[in-house]
Amino acid sequence: MKRVIWWLRRDLRLHDNPALRAAIDRADEVIPVFVWAPDEEGEWGPGGAQRWWLHRSLEALDQSLRRLDSRLILRQGDSLAALRSLLQETNAGGVFWNRLYEPHATKRDTEIKEALREDGHRAESFNAGLLYEPWTQATLKGDPYRVFTPFWKSCLKGPAPAAPETAPRTMPTVSVWPDGIRLDALDLMPRRDWYRGLAEAWTPGEAAGLSRLEHFLDNGLSQYHDKRDYPAVDGVSRLSPYLHFGELSPRTAWQAASARRADSGCERGGEAFVRELGWREFAHHVLFYFPQTPDRPMDQRFEKFPWREDPGGWLQAWQRGHTGIPIIDAGMRQLWQTGWLHNRVRMIVASFLVKNLRLDWRHGARWFWDTLVDADLASNTMGWQWSAGSGADAAPYFRIFNPVLQGEKFDPDGGYVRAYVPEVRKLPPRYVHKPWALPAAERDKLGFELGVSYPEPLVDLKASREEALAAFKALPGR
DNA sequence: TGAAATGTTGGGGCG
DNA sequence: ACGCCCCAACATTTC
Secondary structure (H helix, E strand, O other), X not given: OOEEEEEEOOOOOOOOOHHHHHHHXXXXXXXXXXXXXXXXHHHHOOOHHHHHHHHHHHHHHHHHHHXXXXXOEEEEOOHHHHHHHHHHHHOOOEEEEEOOOOHHHHHHHHHHHHHHHHOOXXXXXXXXXXXXXXXXXXOOOOOOOOXXXXXXXXXXXXXXXXXXXXXXXXXXXXXXXXXOOOHHXXXXXXXOHHHHHHHHHOOOOHHHHHHHHHHHHHHOHHHHHHHOOOOOOOOOOOOHHHHHOOOOOHHHHHHHHHHHOOOOOOHHHHHHHHHHHHHHHHHHHXXXXXXXXXXXXXXHHHHHOOOOOOOOOHHHHHHHOOOOOHHHHHHHHHHHHHOOOOHHHHHXXXXXXXXXXXXXXXXXXXXXXXXXXXXXXXXXXXXXXXXXXXXXXXXXXXXXXXXXXXXXXXXXXXXXXXHHXXXXXXXXXXXXXXXXXXXXXXXXXXXXXXXXXXXXXXXXXXXXXXXXXXXXXXXXXX
């Protein structure tokens, strides 16, 4: 083939990119193209934080390509129309891309592949996003898995993921470049300067993803098992957004982590980290076979669950971090300020929304979708249904986190809440997770007044827990 | 990847 | 010395 289009979506990298590799191998000229078509993802087009990330990532990728005398062509609108138009303009012989696995994306991509082939073009897709594609794993009966452990065992038993490839050192030249639109024209940057905190916390792009992986393997892996539950500690990888946008290949992360497991002291940490990659795989498997789960509970009994109508401002108090419970407020403020939230705290704030406030988990999923830089439909859906008790391998409904105890257990000296909730900074460790229990004498001494310095708790933890249990108990079919 | 209620055990204070 | 009570510490059950 003389010329081929490399259609990029969430594989924004040059290393270990099978579609790019195939394009280079089989054509003299490769035209990298990104089409902005958020409507094609239904109600789940990229949220605000993701759009910011995407803007930066497309910028970084274009710069990398330009260093190789190539460039990224941007288009927007209907994907098929954009590709057809490009094929015609450039006289290219086909389109190569890496697969996505979300319901809307698989449907669209299948239609595009058929349409392009009917037009007489080459259209081929590859796996860049997962270690094990969803349809490669099934139970003995041939069903999809609903429980993590057997799923992961099945993955590990089968053939290992392919070894990752390095990035090409050169890109094929292109004799005549088609027109593209400017990145700014995609209008991805949020209007408000809310993203300043995101920019301070994150550097999107392939180079940053790879260097974060290196940094984590050198400094974090050996302690990962013991430190990953402590949000005040720098104990997790923070690789999720890079994996989501494909700036980092899961195979590269897998292979590098697997190699390090042999190092002294890294076995436990390495195993735990690879297991988390496994949860990402499991989430994609479940979403692929249960495509309704972003919007409907997987466990049908929960269709009837009596979610509370917001009695007025509860959802917003949760979103903004004004619930009066420090670990919740710290988490929600970290999310808003940095576009990311430590996983332990994701579980705590989710449990609080779903069980103590008894607001529908979909409110939480939607808010995370808009505010997380790593928002991923598979992982987000799995996490929220897990918290609600309605999903695959979910926590039993009666497993209700007590945010005070969780705070005391996983943020014992209060460093995390102090970092994000300045109102409680002066409180002694004993009360930093429950300011309402501060004795009156201490209140006066510290000048701390509940309801003024910091809100009273939105709900009573004991009473709301009991109400949630009663609601579950009353569910028909339980 | 729970928390709270309930049950059991054993040390120590005390009459 | 002994029975009794209290309660912390731990284990088990229940939600």
